[in-house]
Amino acid sequence: MKKKILLYKKIPEQEFQRLAERFDVTYFPIVNDSNRHAFFTALAEAEGIIGSSAAMGADILNKAVKLKAASTISVGTDQFDLAYLAGRGIPLMHTPDVLNETTADTLFTLIMCTARRAIEMSKMVTEGRWTKSIGEQSYGTDVHGKTLGIIGMGRIGYALAKRGHFGFNMKIQYTNRRRNINAEQDLNATYLEMEVLLKTSDFICVMTPLTEHTERLIGAKEFALMKKSAIFINGSRGKVIDEKALINALATGSIRAAGLDVFEVEPLPIDSPLCTLDNAVLFPHIGSATTETRLKMVSCAVDNLIRALEGDISCHCANRHLLDAQDAYTSSAE
Numbered sequence: 001m002k003k004k005i006l007l008y009k010k011i012p013e014q015e016f017q018r019l020a021e022r023f024d025v026t027y028f029p030i031v032n033d034s035n036r037h038a039f040f041t042a043l044a045e046a047e048g049i050i051g052s053s054a055a056m057g058a059d060i061l062n063k064a065v066k067l068k069a070a071s072t073i074s075v076g077t078d079q080f081d082l083a084y085l086a087g088r089g090i091p092l093m094h095t096p097d098v099l100n101e102t103t104a105d106t107l108f109t110l111i112m113c114t115a116r117r118a119i120e121m122s123k124m125v126t127e128g129r130w131t132k133s134i135g136e137q138s139y140g141t142d143v144h145g146k147t148l149g150i151i152g153m154g155r156i157g158y159a160l161a162k163r164g165h166f167g168f169n170m171k172i173q174y175t176n177r178r179r180n181i182n183a184e185q186d187l188n189a190t191y192l193e194m195e196v197l198l199k200t201s202d203f204i205c206v207m208t209p210l211t212e213h214t215e216r217l218i219g220a221k222e223f224a225l226m227k228k229s230a231i232f233i234n235g236s237r238g239k240v241i242d243e244k245a246l247i248n249a250l251a252t253g254s255i256r257a258a259g260l261d262v263f264e265v266e267p268l269p270i271d272s273p274l275c276t277l278d279n280a281v282l283f284p285h286i287g288s289a290t291t292e293t294r295l296k297m298v299s300c301a302v303d304n305l306i307r308a309l310e311g312d313i314s315c316h317c318a319n320r321h322l323l324d325a326q327d328a329y330t331s332s333a334e
């Protein structure tokens with residue numbers, strides 16, 4: 001008999017078929033008040049789950065009494081309670097690497113848009129305010145040759161640094177849990193304590209995961225340390241920064257601009273003060289959102305679930321360290 005799995009995201013047909021060939025799939029393109037009861041009923045029967053963008057804390061996962069493996073169509077795993085899953089011996093699979101280059105492209109787009117005031121200038125044209133040659137009040141600032149400070153020099157941080165170093169002759173500096181020797185050797189990147197990085201960078205980009213250690217990593221104290229000309233970019237998760245403190249820094253001109261792909265609350269409420277600030281460039285969480293990369297992510301997540309339900313978590317398991325620490329993983333093939 002086929003194992004039951006729960007799919008809670010719309011995915012391309014060919015990937016759906018790969019799941020359906022192997023599993024008995026219950027599919028919820030979206031979960032809302034009208035189908036929540038049915039969703040929980042399916043969750044209680046599922047040996048595997050696959051999807052993204054839905055909170056999967058212990059309160060939800062404890063309904064999944066037969067669960068053997070979870071697969072998220074994302075590299076970020078903050079929607080899940082990793083320790084809870086590990087405590088039950090359940091691996092959480094994720095999709096690193098396939099989205100590095102696309103996400104770094106998005107981050108560089110934010111850098112260019114903020115520095116050159118691209119959205120603001122485009123609005124000037126489309127709103128009929130371009131009535132004479134622009135003056136210096138509309139000038140942007142250069143990107144090439146400036147200093148790029150990266151907080152979280154992991155897979156995507158490195159891909160961003162590559163663009164800055166090779167494409168824009170930028171000086172790369174970073175802070176990270178561990179030294180990134182590849183970045184130092186390949187990109188001449190300098191490791192700095194956070195405080196020094198904040199004081200000396202022209203562009204500061206946060207690319208850490210959201211964890212209990214990184215929640216509100218950047219707040220009023222950190223914004224106050226940045227140069228008045230600094231441009232702040234967040235592509236990690238909204239909760240890694242104190243959004244109110246950022247709004248204050250932008251509104252008072254204590255930093256020059258911010259480019260944000262992620263927010264404390266998503267979708268960003270239209271009454272957020274961020275929406276009123278010309279020096280904030282706001283994207284609707286599109287870091288990895290190209291057709292090619294989203295397909296690769298789904299494909300990777302499908303492979304991950306198939307393998308994990310066969311007992312193979314050697315690749316792409318996000319809570320492997322926690323499972324290993326308590327020797328909790330017992331192969332679901334058993």
Ligand SMILES: NC(=O)c1ccc[n+]([C@@H]2O[C@H](COP(=O)([O-])OP(=O)(O)OC[C@H]3O[C@@H](n4cnc5c(N)ncnc54)[C@H](O)[C@@H]3O)[C@@H](O)[C@H]2O)c1
Pocket residue numbers: 075076077096097099103151152153154155156157175176177178207208209210213214217235236237261262285286287288
């Ligand atoms: N905006 C988007 O669409 C988008 C796309 C992809 C990933 N992301 C986010 O980016 C995150 C990073 O992805 P990745 O693949 O580069 O992960 P990664 O694990 O390769 O890199 C993260 C780096 O952050 C470092 N780090 C962790 N805690 C830190 C701390 N307290 N201080 C300094 N450094 C710290 C780690 O050492 C690691 O090197 C994901 O977890 C996800 O939340 C967002």
Ligand SMILES: O=C(O)[C@H](O)CO
Pocket residue numbers: 052073074075076077099287288
């Ligand atoms: O974590 C990720 O993969 C991105 O935020 C897309 O969801």
